Amino acid sequence: MFTLIYDTSAPILSNTEQKKKWFVKNSMKGITPFLLCCFCLACPTSLGALKAPQLGIDIKPYESDDIVSICDTAIGYMQANKEYGAFDALQYLAGSTIMEQLVKAGYLTSHPPLPHAFASSSK
Secondary structure: OHHHHHOOOOHHHHOHHHHHHHHHHHHOOOOOHHHHHHOOOEEEOOHHHHOOOOEOOOEEEOOHHHHHHHHHHHHHHHHHOOOOHHHHHHHHHHOHHHHHHHHHOOOOOOOOOOOOOOOOOOO
């Protein structure tokens, strides 16, 4: 899948029938264009990304510099906090809803609430 969006000279791209068979076969395994969005390798550009996405129309790949930046940020989260760095990195990549599901399922330890920076103090 990754080769298909980054290597425009891939032979499968020139044959519409082969490309369609490839997507049908791999979609049954859960390998879909939307998965690229989940891996922060592409960005959904329309609601079609949730139904039957077409690469380059409903989902567009990030540039390699953007992917490097995303990876650097995630690694920075993991290195900054040994106890909750994985939580912070995954929350950055997957979002709060997914993180809540992973914590609820017992895959991750919940990050304690951060103190509110603008909390009023009673003097």
